[in-house]
Amino acid sequence: MFDIDLWREIFQSINKNRTRSILSGFTVAFAILLFVILFGIANGLKNTFAEGFVDDASNSIFVRTGFTTKAHKGLQAGRRIQLKNEDQDFILDEYGNKVQYITSRIYKSVSASYKNEQNNYQLRAVNPDHQFLEKTQVVSGRYVNQSDIINKTKVVVIGRLVDEDLFLKTTPIGKYINLNGIQYKVVGVFEDDGGDNEERMIYMPLTTAQQIYGNNDYVDQINLTYNPDLDFDEALDFSRSLTDKLKDRFSVAPMDQRAIRVRNLANESQQVGIIEVAISIFVIIIGLGTLIAGIVGISNIMIFIVKERTKEIGVRKALGASPKSIVSIIMFEAIIITTIAGYVGLILGVVILKLAKPILEENFLKNPSVDSSLVLTATFVLILAGAIAGYLPAKKASKIKPIVALRDD
Amino acid sequence: MLKISKLHKSYPIGDSSLHVLKGIDLSVDSGEMVAIMGSSGSGKSTLLNIIGMLDELDKGEYVLDNVPIVDLNEKKAAIYRNKFLGFIFQSFNLINYKNAIENVALPLYYQGFKRKERLEKALFHLSKVGLSDWAKHLPNELSGGQKQRVAIARALAADPKLLLADEPTGALDTKTSHEIMEFLQQLNDEGKTILIVTHEEDIADMCKRIVRLKDGVIMEDKFVTQVRASQYV
Ligand SMILES: Nc1ncnc2c1ncn2[C@@H]1O[C@H](COP(=O)(O)OP(=O)(O)OP(=O)(O)O)[C@@H](O)[C@H]1O
Ligand SMILES: [Mg+2]
Numbered sequence: 241m242f243d244i245d246l247w248r249e250i251f252q253s254i255n256k257n258r259t260r261s262i263l264s265g266f267t268v269a270f271a272i273l274l275f276v277i278l279f280g281i282a283n284g285l286k287n288t289f290a291e292g293f294v295d296d297a298s299n300s301i302f303v304r305t306g307f308t309t310k311a312h313k314g315l316q317a318g319r320r321i322q323l324k325n326e327d328q329d330f331i332l333d334e335y336g337n338k339v340q341y342i343t344s345r346i347y348k349s350v351s352a353s354y355k356n357e358q359n360n361y362q363l364r365a366v367n368p369d370h371q372f373l374e375k376t377q378v379v380s381g382r383y384v385n386q387s388d389i390i391n392k393t394k395v396v397v398i399g400r401l402v403d404e405d406l407f408l409k410t411t412p413i414g415k416y417i418n419l420n421g422i423q424y425k426v427v428g429v430f431e432d433d434g435g436d437n438e439e440r441m442i443y444m445p446l447t448t449a450q451q452i453y454g455n456n457d458y459v460d461q462i463n464l465t466y467n468p469d470l471d472f473d474e475a476l477d478f479s480r481s482l483t484d485k486l487k488d489r490f491s492v493a494p495m496d497q498r499a500i501r502v503r504n505l506a507n508e509s510q511q512v513g514i515i516e517v518a519i520s521i522f523v524i525i526i527g528l529g530t531l532i533a534g535i536v537g538i539s540n541i542m543i544f545i546v547k548e549r550t551k552e553i554g555v556r557k558a559l560g561a562s563p564k565s566i567v568s569i570i571m572f573e574a575i576i577i578t579t580i581a582g583y584v585g586l587i588l589g590v591v592i593l594k595l596a597k598p599i600l601e602e603n604f605l606k607n608p609s610v611d612s613s614l615v616l617t618a619t620f621v622l623i624l625a626g627a628i629a630g631y632l633p634a635k636k637a638s639k640i641k642p643i644v645a646l647r648d649d
Numbered sequence: 650m651l652k653i654s655k656l657h658k659s660y661p662i663g664d665s666s667l668h669v670l671k672g673i674d675l676s677v678d679s680g681e682m683v684a685i686m687g688s689s690g691s692g693k694s695t696l697l698n699i700i701g702m703l704d705e706l707d708k709g710e711y712v713l714d715n716v717p718i719v720d721l722n723e724k725k726a727a728i729y730r731n732k733f734l735g736f737i738f739q740s741f742n743l744i745n746y747k748n749a750i751e752n753v754a755l756p757l758y759y760q761g762f763k764r765k766e767r768l769e770k771a772l773f774h775l776s777k778v779g780l781s782d783w784a785k786h787l788p789n790e791l792s793g794g795q796k797q798r799v800a801i802a803r804a805l806a807a808d809p810k811l812l813l814a815d816e817p818t819g820a821l822d823t824k825t826s827h828e829i830m831e832f833l834q835q836l837n838d839e840g841k842t843i844l845i846v847t848h849e850e851d852i853a854d855m856c857k858r859i860v861r862l863k864d865g866v867i868m869e870d871k872f873v874t875q876v877r878a879s880q881y882v
Contacts, residue, residue, distance in 0.1 A: 244764075248764075252747070555742045556744075557727065557730075558730060560728070560731020561727060562724055563723045563724060563727070564724075641703075642703045643698050643703040646703070646742060
């Protein structure tokens with residue numbers, strides 16, 4: 241394998257048949273090029289699908305309420321179901337071991353100002369667990385904590401873009417921001433992968449908002465994540481059971497789809513998973529197809545080369561070349577042509593993807609690219625492909641009889 | 650050196666077969682220089698190819714250097730060819746993309762010599778045929794006589810016990826033919842056993858023994874007084 245003389249022999253003969261070698265490599269280069277571009281685009285598609293979820297933990301369950309649509313237990317349809325703090329406690333009591341994080345949420349729109357800068361933002365009043373549910377990254381200061389909840393402190397955590405809008409020349413931490421006429425101390429700034437809207441958000445302790453906006457214990461929504469140890473079926477069972485329990489608790493008809501709505505992301509991420517697998521299979525089929533075309537191309541041209549070199553191979557045999565040495569020359573030649581051509585295609589593909597990235601991203605393909613592990617796989621696949629391409633020609637070559645090859649005609 | 654008895658060989662042609670060699674008995678001692686003659690189609694090349702293990706016999710026995718040559722598979726044949734035999738062809742059969750010295754070094758590659766050693770030995774043999782200045786030239790830059798000398802150097806490189814030449818002068822003019830024969834005579838003087846297939850009487854006369862084939866049998870086998878090629882050149 242690492243016989244330098246063998247390599248010398250091979251490169252001499254590739255060099256001698258340069259045009260033909262390049263020609264035969266072309267199909268493989270093209271196959272790999274096509275594959276890389278497809279692969280990159282598919283990756284972009286997958287990233288686009290996945291992006292819808294990076295905002296929230298994938299094991300999230302959202303509980304929302306609305307108006308009843310069916311009469312039940314003597315209660316009329318059209319009744320409004322209102323979640324309260326005690327409902328969060330109820331869920332924890334019932335399913336403590338299945339819940340990883342849990343928070344309630346209240347939504348408000350606020351007009352915020354600092355000094356002369358003023359703008360409108362969404363406000364979310366939350367419990368400390370919300371940080372993990374929303375994958376909020378605190379970049380300075382801190383998040384809402386338990387002592388804020390207990391003391392109903394007037395503090396807020398603001399998004400990066402709120403900071404950019406309002407605090408032009410100064411750091412916001414410790415400053416007081418005015419929300420609808422009430423001063424709150426900014427204790428933290430956060431970033432979020434969920435896009436600009438998520439970063440134009442203000443977080444406040446749940447209890448503070450409850451006291452200020454209505455002096456009650458109402459909440460708009462309860463978000464939780466289930467224990468990641470649960471498998472897909474267990475997760476679905478959990479949310480189903482949760483739905484039933486809540487419907488019972490609020491005396492909602494079991495068939496009522498509007499009054500209590502429990503959304504489980506496991507469902508949706510599974511669908512995305514299926515789409516991703518489908519895309520992968522598609523790419524693999526196309527990739528394999530083009531690769532096989534490349535292999536057949538190389539194999540054909542190598543057979544032609546062997547035919548043309550019949551006499552030379554006969555001479556080598558007359559000089560004492562073993563069948564094995566003839567086979568290895570042809571095999572390695574095929575492998576080298578395939579591998580080099582493959583890498584050319586790979587590099588071209590990566591470059592084209594890089595150049596086309598801005599255009600593709602405009603068309604909703606997030607970060608269309610190939611990772612470095614592909615290079616390793618490609619090397620392996622190419623060597624294998626070369627070996628397959630070289631097999632037939634090598635066998636043909638080893639069968640050449642010197643007597644036939646050397647006959648003068 | 651070699652002993653052949655009751656050798657038969659036929660080639661299938663369509664449904665029938667062509668009986669080319671019909672019971673050849675021939676033994677050649679070390680140091681002999683034998684010309685094999687006969688009309689076209691008489692089976693000279695066939696005999697030489699069997700001796701050279703490029704072809705297999707149908708019937709009979711063949712012993713080369715005390716080794717009975719039986720059950721030849723490709724691998725075994727390759728080893729014997731490499732160890733015992735040197736070939737010289739009418740059409741030289743040099744590898745056209747290798748220069749003179751690389752061509753000469755090729756059998757040494759198959760003997761497993763290291764590159765440096767190969768090139769040293771190859772250069773030595775090239776200089777023996779007077780072509781050390783042409784070492785880096787490709788075959789198509791050489792004259793016919795030079796090509797045949799490179800081919801001889803190549804045949805000698807592996808230090809074979811037996812040199813087989815199928816019409817080595819067939820593609821050369823008289824003068825160049827005599828130069829080549831002078832060279833082969835020198836090699837024979839040094840002790841190499843040489844078998845030469847030829848059509849030309851003057852070439853045969855430069856050997857020490859002439860074997861004439863006709864219709865697949867040996868018609869005549871006689872020792873002759875060698876004509877030295879040097880007197881013509
Ligand atoms: N592989 C083969 N298949 C069929 N017939 C063959 C084969 N090789 C040789 N022959 C036939 O065998 C006969 C002897 O051939 P061979 O080449 O030995 O003759 P030769 O004496 O060397 O002739 P020449 O002087 O023309 O070279 C010829 O009739 C030839 O056509
Ligand atoms: Mg002949």
